[in-house]
Amino acid sequence: MNERLPRECELLIVGAGPAGMAAACAAADHGMSVVVIDDNPAPGGQIWRAGPRVDLPLRAQALRERFERLPGLRLCSATRVIDAPAPGRLLVEREHDAGVIDYHRLLLCTGARERLLPFPGWTLPGVTGAGGLQALIKGGLTVRGERIAIAGSGPLLLACAATVRAQRGRLVALAEQSPWQALAGFTIGLWRWPAKLAQAIALANPRYRAASRLIEALGERRLEAVVIESLGERREIACDRLACGFGLVANTELAQLLGCALDERGILVDQHQATSVAGVYAAGECTGPGGSELALVEGRIAGLAAADQYPLAAALSRRRARWQAFAAQLEQHFALDSSRLPPRRATTLVCRCEEVTLGELEAHSDWRRAKLASRCGMGACQGRVCAAATAQLFGWAPPPPRPPLSPARIDSLLLAGMEEVQE
Amino acid sequence: MIGAGIVGASCAHALALAGLSVRVVDAGLPAATSAGMGHLVSLDGSAAELALCSDSLARWRALAPSLPASGAYHRCGTLWLAENEDDLATADDKRAALAMAGIGSELITPTRLAALEPLLRPGLSGALRVESDAILYAPRVADWLLECVGITLERAQVTALEDQQVRLADGRRLGARVIVLAAGLQAGALLEGLPIEAKKGHLLVTDRYPGRVSHQLVELGYGASAHAGQGTSVAFNLQARPTGQLLIGSTRQFDTLDPRVEPALLARMLERARGYLPALGAINAIRAWTGFRAATPDGLPIIGRHPEREGLWLALGHEGLGVTTAPSTAALIRAGVLGEHPPLDPSPYRFERFRASAPADGQR
Ligand SMILES: Cc1cc2nc3c(=O)[nH]c(=O)nc-3n(C[C@H](O)[C@H](O)[C@H](O)COP(=O)(O)OP(=O)(O)OC[C@H]3O[C@@H](n4cnc5c(N)ncnc54)[C@H](O)[C@@H]3O)c2cc1C
Ligand SMILES: Cc1cc2nc3c(=O)[nH]c(=O)nc-3n(C[C@H](O)[C@H](O)[C@H](O)COP(=O)(O)OP(=O)(O)OC[C@H]3O[C@@H](n4cnc5c(N)ncnc54)[C@H](O)[C@@H]3O)c2cc1C
Numbered sequence: 001m002n003e004r005l006p007r008e009c010e011l012l013i014v015g016a017g018p019a020g021m022a023a024a025c026a027a028a029d030h031g032m033s034v035v036v037i038d039d040n041p042a043p044g045g046q047i048w049r050a051g052p053r054v055d056l057p058l059r060a061q062a063l064r065e066r067f068e069r070l071p072g073l074r075l076c077s078a079t080r081v082i083d084a085p086a087p088g089r090l091l092v093e094r095e096h097d098a099g100v101i102d103y104h105r106l107l108l109c110t111g112a113r114e115r116l117l118p119f120p121g122w123t124l125p126g127v128t129g130a131g132g133l134q135a136l137i138k139g140g141l142t143v144r145g146e147r148i149a150i151a152g153s154g155p156l157l158l159a160c161a162a163t164v165r166a167q168r169g170r171l172v173a174l175a176e177q178s179p180w181q182a183l184a185g186f187t188i189g190l191w192r193w194p195a196k197l198a199q200a201i202a203l204a205n206p207r208y209r210a211a212s213r214l215i216e217a218l219g220e221r222r223l224e225a226v227v228i229e230s231l232g233e234r235r236e237i238a239c240d241r242l243a244c245g246f247g248l249v250a251n252t253e254l255a256q257l258l259g260c261a262l263d264e265r266g267i268l269v270d271q272h273q274a275t276s277v278a279g280v281y282a283a284g285e286c287t288g289p290g291g292s293e294l295a296l297v298e299g300r301i302a303g304l305a306a307a308d309q310y311p312l313a314a315a316l317s318r319r320r321a322r323w324q325a326f327a328a329q330l331e332q333h334f335a336l337d338s339s340r341l342p343p344r345r346a347t348t349l350v351c352r353c354e355e356v357t358l359g360e361l362e363a364h365s366d367w368r369r370a371k372l373a374s375r376c377g378m379g380a381c382q383g384r385v386c387a388a389a390t391a392q393l394f395g396w397a398p399p400p401p402r403p404p405l406s407p408a409r410i411d412s413l414l415l416a417g418m419e420e421v422q423e
Numbered sequence: 424m425i426g427a428g429i430v431g432a433s434c435a436h437a438l439a440l441a442g443l444s445v446r447v448v449d450a451g452l453p454a455a456t457s458a459g460m461g462h463l464v465s466l467d468g469s470a471a472e473l474a475l476c477s478d479s480l481a482r483w484r485a486l487a488p489s490l491p492a493s494g495a496y497h498r499c500g501t502l503w504l505a506e507n508e509d510d511l512a513t514a515d516d517k518r519a520a521l522a523m524a525g526i527g528s529e530l531i532t533p534t535r536l537a538a539l540e541p542l543l544r545p546g547l548s549g550a551l552r553v554e555s556d557a558i559l560y561a562p563r564v565a566d567w568l569l570e571c572v573g574i575t576l577e578r579a580q581v582t583a584l585e586d587q588q589v590r591l592a593d594g595r596r597l598g599a600r601v602i603v604l605a606a607g608l609q610a611g612a613l614l615e616g617l618p619i620e621a622k623k624g625h626l627l628v629t630d631r632y633p634g635r636v637s638h639q640l641v642e643l644g645y646g647a648s649a650h651a652g653q654g655t656s657v658a659f660n661l662q663a664r665p666t667g668q669l670l671i672g673s674t675r676q677f678d679t680l681d682p683r684v685e686p687a688l689l690a691r692m693l694e695r696a697r698g699y700l701p702a703l704g705a706i707n708a709i710r711a712w713t714g715f716r717a718a719t720p721d722g723l724p725i726i727g728r729h730p731e732r733e734g735l736w737l738a739l740g741h742e743g744l745g746v747t748t749a750p751s752t753a754a755l756i757r758a759g760v761l762g763e764h765p766p767l768d769p770s771p772y773r774f775e776r777f778r779a780s781a782p783a784d785g786q787r
Contacts, residue, residue, distance in 0.1 A: 085686035365578070371456050377709040380630050380709050400708045403684050407630055410693050413705040413711075417690020 005092065005099035006074050008018040009035040011102060011306050012090065014081050014254060015109030017045015018060075018282025018292045019299035021067040023107055026303030028070040028237045036073065039080045043067060045111055045284075046131060047292045051138040082408040084257045088279075098412030102157065105279050109254055109299060112248035112285035114156075115388050118350045118358060120340030121217030122244075130160040130245035142171035149237055151175040151214040151227045152245035153422035154334040155291075159242050161205065172224075173229045173237050174205055175212035177340040178333060183210055186333035187356060208399060209422055213340045215244050247336060249388045250290040253401035255282060265289070272313060273302035281306055290327030336392065344393070351386040353379020358393075380407050424448065424580050424603050425589065425613070428456035429749045430738050431605035437753035438601075439573035446597065447569060450580035453682065455607050455745060456561045457464045458705070458714020460626060460662055460672055461555040462639050463747045465499055467520040471723055471771035475486045475523040478662075478767050480555055482750035487557075494564040495665050500640040501556040502531070502540065504659070505548040510643040514551040515551035521553065523610060542635055542702045545554040551643075558639060558662055561746045563719075581606075586612050587734045601760050605738040607745075608617055608717040617725070618777045619717045623676040625689050627711040633667030635702070642699065656691075657692045659699050669706070671696050685710045718742040719777075726755045726772040736760065737774055 001072035011027050013020045016038035026035050034045070042050035048060045056064070057068060068075070075094070083091040089102050114129035120129065121249075128136065130334045137143060150157050153176060161174050176183070212230040217223055225238045250266030260270045261276035265288030273281045284295035304313035318322045348358030356376040364370035367377070367390060377383025377399065387398040404413060424435045427449035435445045445706040463483050466782060467473040477787040487496045505511045514530060521528050530549040536543060539552075560641040569576050584589040598655040604610050611617050640661040674692050689711055697703045729735040736759065738752050745752075755772065771775075 083686055085690075089685070316709075340741070361778040366451075368457075373566055380707075382710055402712050404708055404710070405684065407709050408705055409704065410627075410629075410697060410708050413627075413686070413708055414690050414693055414697070414704075417687035417694075 005037050005076060005079070005094070005097065006101055007099070009033045010037070010100040010104045011107060012037070012103035012105070013107045013109055013304075014038075014090075014109075015045065015111055015284065016040070016043035016067075016075065016077070017109060017111050017284060017295060018047060018063075019111070019286075019295040019302070020109035021063055022159065022296045022299030023109060023283055023303030023306070024073055025063070025066055025070060025107055026300045027107075027307045028072045030304070030307035030309055032072065032307050034070070034073045035103075036074060036075045037079050037090070037101075038075070038408070041078050043075060043077065045109075045295075046135070047144050048374075049135055049138045052140045054137075054138045055257045066202065077393050080406055080408075081254055082404040082406060082412060083416055084254065084403075085158065091412065091416050092410045093408050097155060098409070098415055100415055105281065106258075107273075107302050107306055108260075108275070108280065108282040108286055109295075109349070110286040110304075111295075112250050112266075112289050113384070113388075115246045115249045115387050115392060116244075116385050117341060117392060118247045118348045120214060120348050121219065121223070121350060122344045123216050123349055124223045125217045125221070126223030126240060127217050127242045127244070130154075130156045130243040131248075133187065133241065135164055136158050137163055137167055138155070139151070143241065148171040148241045148243065149175070149228075149239040150243045150245075151226065151228060152247075153177040153336055154245050154247050156245045156248075157243075157376070159246070161207075165244075169241075171205070171207050173209070173226065173228055173240050174207045175209050176328055177212065177337055178335075179211040182333045186329060193210070195201060211340070214244060214342045216342065219240070236368045246392070247334070248285060250288055252286060252288045253405050255280075256401050257403065258406070263288075263389040271317060272305035272310065273298055275304065275389040288327070289331070290323065291330070293364065294323035294327055301323040303392060316385075350377065350389055351376040351383075353381050356386070361390065367399055371399070382406075424605060425624070426605035426739075427565060427576060427606060428454045428605065428607050429561045429565045429746050430456075430607070430741060430752055431603070433749035434738050434756045435574050435751035436571050437457060437750075437757040438566040438603075438783055439571050440720060441757055442670045443573065443601075446599065446622045447574060447576045448579050448581055448597070450560070450592075450609075451578060452580075452609055453715075455714050455716060455741075456539075456547065456565055458537045458624075458626070458668060458712060459561060459743075459746055460660070461495075461559050461561045461746050462501070462660070462662060463559060464641075464744070465524070465526050465553055466744060466747075467517060467524075468722055469771075471768075472744070473520060474767050475724075475751050475772070476662075477526055478750040478754070479748045480526075480557070482599075482754065483557060483559070483587065483688055483712055483747075484555070486592075486750070487770060489565050490559070490564060493560065495560040496564075497559070497665055498555070498557040499637050499663065499706070500552060500554040502536070502640050503551040503553070503643050504536075504543070504640060505550055506642055507548055511548050513643050514549070517575050519550055524721070526553065526555060529753060540638060540640065542700050543640070544699060544701050547699075548662045550705050552638070556639060558664075559746070565775070581613060584732075584735065601734055601736060602758060603736045603738055607739060608715050610717070610737075610739045614729075617737075618720055619725075619740070620677065621680055622716040622720075622742065623674070623679050623681075623713055623719045624672065624716060624743070625674040625684060625692055625706050625713050627693065627713060628664070629669040629703075630707040630709050630734040631667035632649040632669060633707060636661065636669060636700075639663075641698065642695075647666065655688065657688070657693045657695050661696060661700065668709075669703075671703070675743075680715070682715075716745075721776070724748065724752060724772055725774050725777075726752050727759055727769055727774060730775050730778065738780060
């Protein structure tokens with residue numbers, strides 16, 4: 001079943017979420033040979049993740065069908081990019097093999113991941129990210145009849161609440177950090193994005209509590225209850241699952257390995273979605289969280305630009321500006337307020353791989369010193385989770401990524417050099 | 424003390440124990456101590472190198488019971504691997520040299536080698552086992568050495584060395600009767616004419632695979648490659664961390680200060696490692712990184728008083744052996760500063776050996 005990995009292509013796209021699929025369509029329509037690499041078993045990215053319990057919106061289905069039938073496209077699912085061993089070349093790994101792929105142009109559509117913040121009880125089974133619970137449900141998890149609490153900040157909480165309800169889960173709490181004023185401002189602003197008004201209706205959910213603060217998760221072996229503070233009052237709410245969302249962090253590691261400049265939101269791009277490195281483009285949430293609509297337009301623009309279709313790309317810039325404005329609204333209204341983050345407790349684990357607590361980190365002045373002294377971030381996840389958390393909690397600059405981007409077999413890494421040496 | 428790497432920390436510790444009040448200034452620059460492997464190893468590139476190693480290893484053994492658990496001192500021993508009869512002859516020479524320095528070691532037959540380290544490829548000619556060698560986690564040990572009465576640590580950058588004082592980046596000046604320059608590779612920015620050169624090295628660490636390897640494994644060609652005067656070289660060197668992770672080395676490169684991992688060279692290094700340990704191929708690597716060794720022309724560190732500058736002492740240029748030799752470096756500095764009898768002959772390590780009067784290549 002496993003076809004051989006392609007050796008080269010004109011356009012290599014990393015990520016088959018909305019941005020990557022839209023880009024592949026745009027570029028292939030203009031005759032480019034396109035290879036798409038994605039580490040999930042099927043295309044769709046975070047939002048249109050395939051799975052037994054997925055009802056994709058019609059638009060998404062249409063895009064996926066078109067994408068999968070594109071002439072000139074090679075999709076490599078369940079394939080991870082693990083290193084950028086030389087200019088114009090990526091090293092990829094699958095379950096049973098690995099290879100290098102040479103490209104003329106590269107488009108990064110690596111998306112974003114959830115920011116997970118440590119709080120008392122966060123490592124109890126039953127506690128996940130809001131996006132994580134979304135993904136679990138799409139992947140087949142049944143939550144019917146389960147008591148589910150959702151806490152944190154951002155629109156992903158609402159998306160998660162909608163999914164839970166659609167799956168007949170019992171929503172026992174929906175605790176949003178942001179105060180009502182901010183949310184009201186957000187809802188009012190939505191007239192400019194009519195399609196998004198529907199989401200806002202969720203704001204009217206009776207369980208929705210604004211200006212709330214997640215205090216802790218309680219339980220012996222697994223989650224039993226959650227403590228939430230709102231209007232100065234703490235309540236303990238019995239539940240089977242807790243889904244928390246503290247926003248998204250752009251996946252910029254591959255871009256950093258390639259030497260692309262970043263800004264505070266993600267990979268830095270110009271009006272053509274071009275990064276600071278010649279021939280390398282980026283689109284979607286890896287340039288900064290902004291939702292699937294923005295990812296789609298950015299992807300199309302990037303695909304067109306990579307195919308040298310600049311006028312067509314330019315024609316889409318107004319649409320992009322519209323969704324950028326929407327993203328800016330989200331960012332403004334759901335900004336994390338540190339006074340409403342969960343309380344810190346010295347004994348709370350921050351780094352799960354190496355079992356390092358908050359208390360062990362607090363004594364240090366920066367990530368590097370903390371890591372050397374405590375081993376924080378030195379485990380298999382390479383600080384993906386804890387470095388993002390300490391960036392939020394202590395303002396520490398996360399470490400620059402080092403290859404491999406994710407754990408990779410030594411046999412695979414050998415491929416990086418052999419051809420170089422022979423050449 | 425300028426520098427809080429393993430060398431600066433060891434010197435500060437020794438001087439503080441001798442009753443001096445020590446101020447350590449460190450800028451938090453990329454340090455060899457946080458990049459290195461922490462193998463405490465008896466190398467015999469020259470008599471002076473071996474003397475320093477053997478004295479140091481004894482000092483680490485004496486200190487071991489007081490080290491914190493996070494310092495991860497472990498006497499795993501070294502197996503020097505022989506691929507052929509020539510290597511075996513080298514192994515036997517090494518055994519004799521170590522014996523002269525009072526370090527016991529034994530030649531191991533291929534059958535015993537396979538029993539000791541079953542993952543090694545079949546067909547090796549044997550090995551030399553040095554049981555007194557050990558490993559430790561140097562960044563943590565350096566921090567621990569500095570947690571000593573009499574030491575204050577200041578996070579600041581020294582921008583100039585003046586007469587019995589240093590200038591800091593923020594304009595302040597700190598005065599001291601004795602100034603020790605233990606700034607590793609960056610010492611050259613503070614003192615002109617230091618004959619030190621960067622040798623870049625790659626390392627890679629794997630996920631946890633406990634119990635697969637027990638000794639530090641090194642190919643016998645390693646000594647030769649470690650002291651090669653030029654060119655890029657790779658040699659097999661593998662350490663089992665107490666976590667079960669495998670730390671794999673190493674490369675040596677001149678003429679570069681670019682810290683990026685070079686995938687082609689990394690691949691060469693891994694290829695070599697897999698040649699010794701075929702099972703490595705299927706093992707997951709989790710990260711690779713590089714570090715820079717501060718190397719002198721003769722491969723020996725510079726330890727001792729600066730010949731002209733009043734009150735200035737040098738403790739630098741330890742290349743790939745600074746974790747091993749930090750305690751003896753500290754003992755030599757202590758003896759010099761206090762005017763005590765030195766624990767070993769200090770002359771091979773003096774800066775003067777590189778001055779016009781001394782032979783250009785020093786003594787091997
Ligand atoms: C966990 C999670 C769940 C979410 N759920 C929802 C939701 O239910 N509803 C909603 O509106 N929004 C959701 N979002 C927001 C969603 O990310 C965006 O709306 C949208 O999917 C962004 O599209 P994208 O194409 O930029 O990136 P993504 O959809 O994130 O796609 C990026 C793809 O690149 C792949 N990738 C990254 N790095 C590599 C690599 N090195 N090698 C190979 N492949 C790689 C990823 O696995 C992924 O498949 C979720 C976000 C997250 C993080
Ligand atoms: C890849 C690799 C593997 C190695 N493996 C081993 C091994 O297995 N065994 C072994 O014994 N050795 C090994 N070494 C060598 C060993 O790591 C070094 O010799 C040793 O760490 C040197 O320590 P140091 O204190 O002299 O220098 P460093 O650790 O480099 O410390 C110098 C310190 O000085 C500070 N500094 C510099 N300039 C200034 C300034 N102007 N102002 C203030 N502070 C300043 C820096 O911030 C730094 O903290 C290895 C080295 C490498 C690179």
